[in-house]
Amino acid sequence: MSNPLRIAVAGLGTVGAGTISILQRHRDMIAQRAGRDVTIVAASARDLTKKRDIDLSGIDIVNDAVSLATRSDVDVVVEVIGGHEGAAKTLVESALRAGKHVVTANKALIAHHGVMLAKLSEIHGVTLAFEAAVAGGIPVIAALRSGLAANRIEKISGILNGTCNYILSRMYHEQLEQGVVMADAAKLGYLEADPSLDIDGIDAAHKIAILASLAFGTQVDVAGVKATGIRSITLRDVRYADAFGYRIKLLGVAEFHDGTLIQSVHPALVAKALPLASVDSSFNAVQIEGDSVGRVMFEGRGAGAGPTGSAVVADIIALARGDRYPAFTVPTASLIASSAGDVHAQRACFYLRLSLKDEPGVLAEFTRVFAEEDISVRAITQRDIAEDASAQVVVLTHVTTSGQIARAHQKIAGLAVCVAPPVLMQMEG
């Protein structure tokens, strides 16, 4: 066996502790699978006095994460601090410059600075690995890089945020309003102090931007992701979707055609017969459509010490074994500078829920808008009278463009008979 691979872990939060725990618990098994020992030399934490549930004996614990980058007794720096600026970014840059391999779980960092960091890793002849940055324990990055490498990928879509999926799943199964689930989740410690990164689709936007780059060979373009979160989704929408045979899911979707990249995060009605519809609770799932393999789906836990630690350690084992690869599968110089596609040109069916005054002539007013925008309607149903005495009307459209439906949405929202903002969602399947 070769020399042990020497690791430094920056950050002793959930993922850092999970990583260390796996490396310690499965020391022998990992050595066998990696072909050499993996030892933890050093770790950093902001608070050195904090009690932790892991055994840190024999590990040099320091306060300054960035100092790990230049230690001569370290081969691989594991960055699990988080955030796309500050210590995490400085550490990863310094480590690559110092000729260390880097393993990170930091989706924000890779989404914002991935190409720059990948270039640095090329210059210094080291590997930048980030399996843990997307979909936790699901080895989807390895699948895109290797297992599905024979395919031209046409589309990738997924449930990429466990918090949103947990909220939407409980709304569906327990028939609860979003606010009730949020309050309960906060009490149970399942929510971040500021849940907006999750709820507003920003976390999922980071992830779909990374997946798109790997799938299509394009430069990561997180700014090009049109992200809508789940705040507007009510129990009423969940129920109506159910009645039509759909589940509401927050999807990240990316498509690439003729140099044009379309990326979005949005709540969608997913037909119950589709595999993504039955991905429940905090599970994540990624569906990939390749030209040879067809549709492939991966499902598993997207967060937590165990699943994310599993992905971090998988990257470490691959490094120990000697696997070397460009961060985004192909050299950064080959990454395509895509142009952001016109989301308004995208074609889909749509769900539109309207809260209208319950009076004669209302139907004529908004159906006129659909006629003006040349949108063909598949179904109109008046479902209930809401607490505010508004009539709840759901419109399902035939295939139309995002642009047409957006204009119709805006016009209807401006009608005097419309008493609350209409809720608009794309439909899948």
Next chain:
Amino acid sequence: MSNPLRIAVAGLGTVGAGTISILQRHRDMIAQRAGRDVTIVAASARDLTKKRDIDLSGIDIVNDAVSLATRSDVDVVVEVIGGHEGAAKTLVESALRAGKHVVTANKALIAHHGVMLAKLSEIHGVTLAFEAAVAGGIPVIAALRSGLAANRIEKISGILNGTCNYILSRMYHEQLEQGVVMADAAKLGYLEADPSLDIDGIDAAHKIAILASLAFGTQVDVAGVKATGIRSITLRDVRYADAFGYRIKLLGVAEFHDGTLIQSVHPALVAKALPLASVDSSFNAVQIEGDSVGRVMFEGRGAGAGPTGSAVVADIIALARGDRYPAFTVPTASLIASSAGDVHAQRACFYLRLSLKDEPGVLAEFTRVFAEEDISVRAITQRDIAEDASAQVVVLTHVTTSGQIARAHQKIAGLAVCVAPPVLMQMEG
């Protein structure tokens, strides 16, 4: 870029043609992802005169597959002939001995001779890769070897035979008897000339034996797989399962505890809420339970030129990139010689469908058997009177052992009131 990787393809059937087609269609993309060109130097076919849909210009086509093993102009031999003896085995052995890497889609060969061939590959310092041997285009072998390598795997289960899943799915969705679907599938060319390898669970047994070895680090033990196929499953069972909230699926299952390996292939009632229940048509799926990652599921197409070719080419790209690994993740000397577990000790709930004479006292006769075997019954339902005038009685048990239910099954089958062999299936979830 390094020298091109030079390939010989043994066998120009569906998978061979699929492999060549992908390598030709995506030459540039593959070169970019592999870091070097991949060229097809030679191929073999039994019938050199046959018209084929692929472009073979520039490829040296020979009749003798085994001659590919020793060509000095070949780096990698792709074996897609099939069968676990004869030309396929001789070719793979010779190629490894000649210092060539081998990529194969041959599940029978790997299930029967995998460890011997892996040893040969170690001795000669080459890689034996077989992603395409299990679950077609789903990169599950790479996941076990790398993506989930940080986990102790506790259980692996899957829908591993697309033909059986296609038959069971059509029985369910179209309410057809098995014979009707089989006849139609034969007409459509979906069935092998001798479908027994599929229908009797032998193909799935090969696959679960390979997955078990990779998951648990045990020696491949295909003889240790207790395989039952789907022949006994009638439309009546599919309907009754549906009424109880279950789908019938042919599962391959492997568990490893304390040096004991339990492997089986059997039709089972899978609760509709479980992800495996909704895997339809010819799709395959593999569910893996790891100690850190939890439950992960992979779903995709398990057969056909595109999906299987996708897996073969993925292995070729990894070889081109320089990835090297032991065939079964750890060196063959480290593979555990497991003992076959006592399947009779396995605990589960069971479904038993009885065809009984429709006369008084019958219920007492067979319920006495359950009492004798100390099996606790969860539900007994008389469903219908069948065409043969027998009363169709379904018993669902509480958790019991396979041994107890097997004895009860045998006793009941011997009762005079039992007019047809009882149908017994395990329940999941």
